[in-house]
Amino acid sequence: MAxxxxxxxxxxxxxxxxxxxxxxxMGLGWDPITKxxxxxxxxxxxxxxxxxxxxxxxxGQLTDVIYFGQLASKCxxxxxxxxxxxxxxxxxxxxxxxxLTRVPVNVKTLVFTVNSFLGQTFxxxxxxxxxxxxxxxxSEIANYTLSTQGSHTAQVMAKVTRDxxxxxxxxxxxxxxxxxxxxLMPIITPHxx
Numbered sequence: 001m002a003x004x005x006x007x008x009x010x011x012x013x014x015x016x017x018x019x020x021x022x023x024x025x026m027g028l029g030w031d032p033i034t035k036x037x038x039x040x041x042x043x044x045x046x047x048x049x050x051x052x053x054x055x056x057x058x059x060g061q062l063t064d065v066i067y068f069g070q071l072a073s074k075c076x077x078x079x080x081x082x083x084x085x086x087x088x089x090x091x092x093x094x095x096x097x098x099x100l101t102r103v104p105v106n107v108k109t110l111v112f113t114v115n116s117f118l119g120q121t122f123x124x125x126x127x128x129x130x131x132x133x134x135x136x137x138x139s140e141i142a143n144y145t146l147s148t149q150g151s152h153t154a155q156v157m158a159k160v161t162r163d164x165x166x167x168x169x170x171x172x173x174x175x176x177x178x179x180x181x182x183x184l185m186p187i188i189t190p191h192x193x
């Protein structure tokens with residue numbers, strides 16, 4: 001059964017039998033908000049949110065970024081499955097798959113962000129959430145409901161960090177404004193440990 005995380009809460013990434021996870025998927029899902037039209041109908045406006053993964057080494061330096069413009073990490077351990085520009089469909093609208101066994105040993109933290117490259121605010125978004133899935137079994141490990149509507153255009157969703165011989169996920173939920181990860185760095189770096 002998946003753990004419903006709250007802001008700041010962590011979960012160790014272990015299998016039900018106590019073994020370590022080897023491959024996980026961070027899924028981002030959202031729906032465009034439906035607005036009533038002038039003549040009584042309703043319409044949903046497309047919303048383009050973008051999921052990114054930033055890799056940081058043990059000294060806190062950024063080593064790689066995976067997003068819609070670079071779908072794979074240089075080391076091949078992280079893969080973005082592609083850009084969803086509308087929020088259409090059920091389930092994960094964008095996913096980032098991480099092979100934890102291939103993450104370079106000098107990488108300590110993976111930070112997952114979401115931002116609106118077009119500058120749309122979360123006032124146009126409903127049902128936004130992220131979830132971590134065991135990619136080998138398809139079972140959900142943890143999920144985190146992102147903030148409700150607001151004038152922010154971005155959020156630091158969660159981080160996955162090395163924890164002894166394994167990994168743990170922490171829900172962050174830090175709101176921000178920015179169209180790209182570069183603009184979010186001031187709110188990302190305090191979460192890199």
